[in-house]
Amino acid sequence: MSTSGNGSSAPSEAVRVEGLHKSFGAIEVLKGVDMAMNGNEVVCLIGASGSGKSTLLRCINLLEPIDAGRIVLWGQDVSSDPGLDQNLVRRQIGIVFQSFNLFPHMNVLANVTLAPTRALGVPREQAVEEARALLGRFGLSDKERDYPDRLSGGQQQRVAIVRALAMRPRIMLLDEVTSALDPELVAEVLDVIRELAASGMTMVIATHEMGFARDIANRVCFLEDGLIVEEAPPGELFSQPKDERTQRFLRRIIDAGRL
Amino acid sequence: MGGALGDRGPRLLRAGDRRSTVISTISTIAFVAALAAVFFFAPGSGVVRHDFFSGTNMWRSFVGNNSHGLPGIGTAIVLNIKMFLVAEVLILILALAVALVRQSTGPVMFPLRVVSTIYVDVFRGVPLLLVIYMIGNGVPALNLHFLSTQTPPVYGTAALVLSYSAYVSEVYRAGLNSVHRSQTLAARSLGLTGWTSMRYVILPQAVRNIIPPLLNDFISLQKDTALVGVIGAIEANQAATIYADSTLNYSSYVVAAILFLILTIPLARFTDHVIRRDRQRRLAGALV
Numbered sequence: 001m002s003t004s005g006n007g008s009s010a011p012s013e014a015v016r017v018e019g020l021h022k023s024f025g026a027i028e029v030l031k032g033v034d035m036a037m038n039g040n041e042v043v044c045l046i047g048a049s050g051s052g053k054s055t056l057l058r059c060i061n062l063l064e065p066i067d068a069g070r071i072v073l074w075g076q077d078v079s080s081d082p083g084l085d086q087n088l089v090r091r092q093i094g095i096v097f098q099s100f101n102l103f104p105h106m107n108v109l110a111n112v113t114l115a116p117t118r119a120l121g122v123p124r125e126q127a128v129e130e131a132r133a134l135l136g137r138f139g140l141s142d143k144e145r146d147y148p149d150r151l152s153g154g155q156q157q158r159v160a161i162v163r164a165l166a167m168r169p170r171i172m173l174l175d176e177v178t179s180a181l182d183p184e185l186v187a188e189v190l191d192v193i194r195e196l197a198a199s200g201m202t203m204v205i206a207t208h209e210m211g212f213a214r215d216i217a218n219r220v221c222f223l224e225d226g227l228i229v230e231e232a233p234p235g236e237l238f239s240q241p242k243d244e245r246t247q248r249f250l251r252r253i254i255d256a257g258r259l
Numbered sequence: 260m261g262g263a264l265g266d267r268g269p270r271l272l273r274a275g276d277r278r279s280t281v282i283s284t285i286s287t288i289a290f291v292a293a294l295a296a297v298f299f300f301a302p303g304s305g306v307v308r309h310d311f312f313s314g315t316n317m318w319r320s321f322v323g324n325n326s327h328g329l330p331g332i333g334t335a336i337v338l339n340i341k342m343f344l345v346a347e348v349l350i351l352i353l354a355l356a357v358a359l360v361r362q363s364t365g366p367v368m369f370p371l372r373v374v375s376t377i378y379v380d381v382f383r384g385v386p387l388l389l390v391i392y393m394i395g396n397g398v399p400a401l402n403l404h405f406l407s408t409q410t411p412p413v414y415g416t417a418a419l420v421l422s423y424s425a426y427v428s429e430v431y432r433a434g435l436n437s438v439h440r441s442q443t444l445a446a447r448s449l450g451l452t453g454w455t456s457m458r459y460v461i462l463p464q465a466v467r468n469i470i471p472p473l474l475n476d477f478i479s480l481q482k483d484t485a486l487v488g489v490i491g492a493i494e495a496n497q498a499a500t501i502y503a504d505s506t507l508n509y510s511s512y513v514v515a516a517i518l519f520l521i522l523t524i525p526l527a528r529f530t531d532h533v534i535r536r537d538r539q540r541r542l543a544g545a546l547v
Contacts, residue, residue: 061448091450101445105463114459115449167449 012074014039014171014202015060020069022055029055031226032069037204037219039170042197044213044234045206047223048249053206054098056223057173060204061095062086074170091119094164098176100156102148102163108135109144112163120167127166134162138192154185158192171202179208210253214238222246313510320502320511332511335498336518339484342412342494343522346419346484347477353424358431359457375428382425388486391418395490412494415487423480430472434465471537474530478523485519495519 015037022030030052037043045053058064060071062078071079078089103111112131116122122130135141138158148156157177164172174193178186190212197203197216207213213220214234221231222243230243241247298304323331360368360375382390395414399407438461446456488497495515502511 063444063448087447087450087452090448093448095448097441097445099441101441103442103445103460103464105467115451118455118459119450119452163449 012039013037013072014041014074015204016070016072017056017060018070018072020056020059020071021067022052022059022064023067029226030059030066033223033226033228035221035228035231037202039202040200041218042201042203042205042216044217044220045204045223046208046210046213046220046249051223052226053223054175057095057175057204057206061093061173062089063095087119091115091167092170093173094161094167094169094171095173096157096160096164096175096177098179100148100153100160100180102156102160104148107145107147108140108151108159111148111159112166115163116166131162131166134165135159138162138195152185153181154188157181157185157189161189161192161196165196171204172196174203174205174207176206176208210238210250222249224249309508311509311513313508316502316506316508316510317514319506320499321514323498323502327505329502329505330493330498332495332498332502332514332518335493336495336515336522338412338492338494339481339519340522342416342419342484342487342492343477343481346416346423346480349416349420350423350427350480353420354427354431357424357428358435361428361432362435379425379428382422383429385422387418387422387483388489390422391415391486391490394418394421395487411490411492412487415484415490415492419480419483419487423476423483427473427476430469430476431465433472434469435461437468438464467537471530471534474526474533478526478530481523481526482519485515 013036015035017033017035020030020033021028033052033056035043035056045056047053055064059066060073062071066079069079070077073089073092078084078086103114106114109128109131112135113124113127116127116130117124132141132144135144138161140155140158140162143151143155143159148159151159157180161172161177177193178189181189186209190209193203193205193212194216205213205217217234219231220234220237221228222237222241222245223229224245230237230241230246232242237246238250241250298307301307320329321331321333323329323334357375357379360371361379363372391414394417395411398409398414398417401407442460442464443456446460447453451460484494485496488494488500491497493501495518499511499515503509
């Protein structure tokens with residue numbers, strides 16, 4: 001059950017993407033993506049590398065300007081207003097990257113408190129207190145004085161998640177957050193994400209971990225060649241995929257022993 | 260690139276090997292003896308020793324003589340140090356400003372970007388000596404209130420700042436480019452503004468990367484303060500010239516050279532130390 005304030009009774013629409021096109025030079029990466037999700041929902045994006053999962057997440061976070069289409073977050077169109085303060089939008093969206101991207105010159109505590117203090121103006125003591133609470137929640141209490149290069153990949157990625165959560169985002173976008181990890185470190189990061197899902201966090205997760213997607217997602221979107229080809233609850237999509245392209249992709253995954 | 264772990268960086272002598280210590284001692288002695296032999300047995304050795312290494316002249320030029328209008332090099336070098344220190348601070352600031360302008364992307368900054376690009380092209384291209392002449396003689400000729408009534412050391416320092424900032428801004432720019440784009444992405448994704456990202460995330464990492472080349476430029480700057488003598492500032496080189504001109508003995512130049520060495524060598528060793536420490540830190544980071 002959701003305990004957060006936003007739409008616990010009638011789930012509000014959190015994200016709506018309409019006809020999203022995005023090109024990098026001559027290469028069109030997104031060719032008209034439509035997608036919508038409610039608050040407290042977890043949507044997983046699956047598909048081969050290069051299918052457009054990461055680009056879609058970055059467009060939602062306004063890190064990449066879009067070429068055509070609309071992005072609506074909690075009823076506000078964030079894609080067509082040139083006067084919009086994009087920083088205000090990004091502060092409500094946490095994004096975690098495949099390669100952690102922690103700030104190497106700052107210790108863990110400074111990594112986590114930088115944005116709350118510098119972007120939100122949270123007083124330092126309060127930011128530290130909240131950061132400690134989050135670090136404790138994800139088993140990182142003894143790491144707050146450590147620099148990123150002293151941490152394992154799994155620890156770094158958990159810190160990156162904490163850093164995003166410290167902004168108290170309304171939604172989290174996770175971009176293949178376990179793809180750069182050694183196999184034995186994947187579980188600790190997935191556990192963190194499971195806990196977030198259980199706490200009612202709205203999330204869009206691009207992932208190659210099919211088993212994980214099946215466990216955690218309310219809905220799975222399969223992307224190929226810049227389009228959402230098929231979209232269904234995980235039970236349906238993984239056991240009875242309708243589209244031929246989805247079937248082909250899943251067969252390859254199963255043949256590779258990853259589902 | 261053998262022995263990455265044991266490699267302590269560019270040491271003059273690797274410790275722990277007695278045989279190589281003996282060999283290096285012998286070769287050092289042989290080398291110094293050869294140099295000394297060339298110096299002492301050269302046909303003009305006596306003249307050179309008298310003209311360049313005369314103890315009395317060295318001492319007299321060092322302390323100077325007020326009643327004969329001879330400035331002491333020992334006092335004059337203080338002006339070099341002052342010019343160096345002031346120039347250094349101003350260079351760090353001006354060069355950073357130029358680098359940030361050149362790295363900016365907004366259309367509003369376009370005219371400033373053009374100006375700073377021209378500035379860097381011009382001042383990297385014109386020899387420092389000419390810049391000193393032009394500012395030292397040109398600005399006073401302008402007759403422009405207080406700007407035209409400064410002393411030679413002020414004009415000289417200004418010339419040093421203008422010339423060196425062009426170089427150092429390029430060093431800064433290289434440093435800014437050395438920070439991976441994903442750091443900007445991570446900072447902006449947290450909702451930090453462009454300026455806040457630069458100030459707290461990009462710049463600190465960039466500066467750390469460029470400390471060795473920066474220190475190198477400052478070693479060079481220490482020496483180049485000697486050029487300011489050409490517009491009449493009584494710094495060490497100029498004091499040495501005045502002494503040599505009035506006594507026809509060049510030992511004063513050797514004194515000035517020794518004083519510059521005393522200034523630059525510690526900074527050079529410190530630079531080596533910083534580079535070595537930096538390498539070790541990166542190595543340690545890569546191992547974890």
